[in-house]
Amino acid sequence: LTGTSREQRAFQYLLAHAIPGDPHHILQTFDQWCYHCEHLSCVGPDKGRIVERVLLERAPLRVLELGTYCGYGTVLLAQGLPPGARLYTIEGDPRHAAVAEKVIRLAGFSEQTVELIVGPSEEVIPCLREKHGLMKADLVFMDHWKRCYLRDLLLLESHQLLAEGATILADNVVFPGAPHFLQYTKTCGKYHCKVHRASLEY
Numbered sequence: 353l354t355g356t357s358r359e360q361r362a363f364q365y366l367l368a369h370a371i372p373g374d375p376h377h378i379l380q381t382f383d384q385w386c387y388h389c390e391h392l393s394c395v396g397p398d399k400g401r402i403v404e405r406v407l408l409e410r411a412p413l414r415v416l417e418l419g420t421y422c423g424y425g426t427v428l429l430a431q432g433l434p435p436g437a438r439l440y441t442i443e444g445d446p447r448h449a450a451v452a453e454k455v456i457r458l459a460g461f462s463e464q465t466v467e468l469i470v471g472p473s474e475e476v477i478p479c480l481r482e483k484h485g486l487m488k489a490d491l492v493f494m495d496h497w498k499r500c501y502l503r504d505l506l507l508l509e510s511h512q513l514l515a516e517g518a519t520i521l522a523d524n525v526v527f528p529g530a531p532h533f534l535q536y537t538k539t540c541g542k543y544h545c546k547v548h549r550a551s552l553e554y
Contacts, residue, residue: 358390359422359451365389366458373460375431382424386554394424395495396553399523403493407432410519412490416480417441418473418504419496421448423455426468429493430461439466440486442476444496473500477507488515494522501525501533509542527552 356364362385370381379400386392395403403425411434420426420443430439439461443449449470456466467484469476473496480486492508494501501522508514520543525534537543 357447357451358392359448361390362386362392362422363451363454366455370458372458375427375459375461378427378455378459379424379431382422383554391554392422392424394422394553395428395523399548399550399553400428402548402550403428403521404432406491406519406521410491412519413437414486414489414515415439415491415493416486416489416508416513417493417495418500419443419494420452420468421495423452423459425493425495426452426456426466427459427461430456430459430466433465438464440469440480440484440489441466442469442471442473442496444470444472446470473504474507477504477513478511480513481511486513489513489518490515491519491521494520495524498524498528498530498533501530502536505533505536 365385366378366381371377382394383397386394413436415429415437417426417429417439420441426441433439443452449468453468456468469484505520522530522533538545
């Protein structure tokens with residue numbers, strides 16, 4: 353009725369209630385909106401703790417996120433980066449990217465720390481090295497279309513964009529599910545796989 357999207361309404365709520373430059377408070381305010389107003393397919397606080405733990409364990413210097421959406425996962429990743437690290441995040445929907453850009457900057461992250469790239473992942477991934485300067489990713493967070501998980505992992509492999517010992521963190525592989533991605537990672541012999549049990553967000 354308002355003519356604005358759920359994502360835009362969530363951002364208006366952030367503007368009214370979140371503390372600018374405070375990533376933790378930005379995420380908390382997002383969670384309040386999603387619990388009490390409208391559901392958004394963000395990572396959420398429960399799965400967010402898994403992401404935070406992986407960041408703490410791995411301390412990656414180059415991180416690639418596939419599926420920026422509203423920027424919740426981006427802020428979550430960026431706040432856990434070690435000094436001097438850089439995050440590249442890819443969003444295929446320009447409308448979502450426009451919201452995410454504002455959320456990321458509201459949280460206090462500059463373009464030197466977080467680069468938002470708008471375009472289909474299958475077109476952006478082959479250009480990451482030449483066009484965006486990503487030589488190899490230490491951590492990849494997949495939270496876009498589940499049917500694209502395997503295709504994009506194979507693209508990252510073929511373009512040699514994964515650092516030795518890189519971590520691939522993929523959301524919602526059981527439900528809604530990414531069975532071909534799971535089968536490949538478990539049987540190809542290149543990865544050690546672990547499934548983290550979690551509830552759906554919110």
